[in-house]
Amino acid sequence: MAEPRIIIVGAGPAGVRAAEALVAAGVRPVLLDEGQRDGGQIYRRQPEGFSRTPEQLYGTEAGRAIALHRSFERLKPQIDYRPRHLAWNVADGVVHTISEGKPGQFAYDALIIAAGATDRLLPVKGWQHAGVYSLGGAQIALKAQACAIGRKVVFLGTGPLLQLVALQYHKAGAEVVALLDTSPFPRQVMALPKLAARPGMLLKGLRIVGGLMASGMAIHRGVTPVEIHGEAEAGVTGVSVRLASGEIRRFDCDAVGLGYHLRPEAQLADLARCAFTFDARTRQFWPEIDADGRSSVPGIYLAGDGVRTQGADGAEISGALAACAALEDLGRSVPDAPRAALRAKARVMERFREGIAEAYPWPAGLAADLPDEAILCRCEGITVGELREAAKEKGADEVNRAKALTRVGMGRCQGRYCGHAGAEIVAAATGMPLEAVGRLRGQAPVKPLAIAAGEVQP
Amino acid sequence: MGSPGQARFLRLGETGRARIALVVDGETIEALEGDSLLVAILTARGRLRRSEFGPEARSGFCLMAACQDCWVWTADGHRLRACDTPARAGLSLVTEQPELSWPNRA
Helix, strand or coil: CCCCCEEEECCCHHHHHHHHHHHHCCCCCEEECCCCCCCCCCCCCCCCCCCCCHHHHHHHHHHHHHHHHHHHHHHHHHCEEECCCEEEEEECCEEEEEECCEEEEEECCEEEECCCEEECCCCCCCCCCCCEEEHHHHHHHHHHHCEECCCEEEEEEECHHHHHHHHHHHHHCCEEEEEEECCCHHHHHHCHHHHCCCHHHHHHHHHHHHHHHHHCCEEEECCEEEEEEEECCCEEEEEEEECCCCCEEEEECCEEEEEECEEECCHHHHHCCCCEEEECCCCEEEECCCCCCECCCCCEEECHHHCCCCHHHHHHHHHHHHHHHHHHHCCCCCCHHHHHHHHHHHHHHHHHHHHHHHHCCCCHHHHHCCCCCCEEECCCCEEHHHHHHHHHHCCCCCHHHHHHHHCCCCCCCCCCCCHHHHHHHHHHHHCCCHHHHCCCCCCCCCCCCCHHHHCCCC | CCCCCCCCCEECCCCCCCEEEEEECCEEEEEECCCEHHHHHHCCCCCCEECCCCCCEECCCCCCCCCCCCEEEECCCCEEEHHHCECCCCCEEECCCCCCCHHHCC
16 A cells, blocks of 8 residues: 555644654655644744743743754654645645645645644623734744833733743743632632643642742632723723622733633534534534544544643653654554553543632633623624624624624634634523534635635635 | 824833834834834833724733734734734834725735
8 A cells, every 4th residue: 555645734833743643653744834843832932033932931841842842853854744734625635725825735544633722712892902912922032032022011801821821921031910700619610620730840830829829919709890091093991800708809901811711623524624623611612523533524633732722841742643643544563552541541530620610710600791892803893793783683693604694704814713702602691502503604715815825726 | 193102012121122113003112123013002001903893992901812903014014912922123004004994904
């Protein structure tokens, strides 16, 4: 049999470990990555000419980041690495790419999608103002560019990243005005048995909390976001929240990092026609996978945070498992013992993931309670009220129909940042369960392409 | 059109890099080699662009090439995503789209 054509999308922890497993089996995979350099988001490398140490950049994860980067350097001559390649469609066994305006096509026998995650966002009145960034964006400003997103920064939302980024900003010398977490503290205590599945990671988390307490920044848990204040020209001027005590308090600032944990970038899996399933714990649809990352479609494998938000360590394991599954399905023998060890680790990662999801829940009620005048789609300035009206008065009780009527999910970000909240709003307005209002279908191209590139498409 | 305002981003380190100059809306700004276009612009002014759909200034959002909030244009109308495009000496950019609606230009 000719060497199988295996394509990996994404050069983060999952993609690199998948490539490593394939190379070890004598296969030379194509590795497509949209980034300039390998590492993905979490182990993103700073540009040439920057001088901070890995410890400054990656903290307690410096060792793992260095290990991944070194593995990649070793692999590079043995793989067909294509940086700056956006995979924008998957159809009929072919991945369609664009790179600096030039289109490309890559046919595959097996496709491993490790596209990563983006921040999961929930709008708050005023989030369209200049100076509001996703938490991941706030972290990238610091990690990749040594900048703070403002002079006085508030972090608002929930999830592990909220606390990590707040502490990283403080340590780097930024002024963090407040950390405002929507999750009530008892939820984190209740999740401890699941979080204890990874004692080392739990300890790291506790150290982050300790570091935050020692930092002197204002920390409030169990808050309800009320409004991000701002002016059209100057951007953000403050944040108001209702504290757990019921008091409404305003924090003056010129920047906000906002986010509610992460969501998988599952558009390519969707375009490849993988089946999705509703996850009640996190209140979202995501692709179905078996224990090794096989999707419902033969030849399509899903790994990393692009399918389950387990974080970087889980991504490395799931990437290797997905590669083993692909090799096995292509008739190669896969040694049992190492794979059994990987599967055992994957189960631990999954238990910890569930614990994180329970400790920092997606606050669905906040979306349902947003005021009519709040902007839901920040791409095109579409309000919560417009979507509610479409759902209630025009019979748009399914999110794709609501999208057609209101354009919510049709703008620049293609629903990445408004889609989950929009579904909650439609469900609340119609009285239907969330799983019944559906999910925004992935569309090709997964990101807007220049029209000039379309002219040379077949 | 208001003034683009004071710098939005604050540099916390890595300031020993070589200085480069680029032009934004006809005004020369100084940046550092290795800056993204987004950082080059936002360490010099308060916004990247104006919203086409509302009154407010915009300054990017995700910084990871997902939201597309940070498009700027070269003088000849070529669209650039500021968060993942490196700043280069001598680049000349405009923050207002040269043509009408958003998807219509390269």
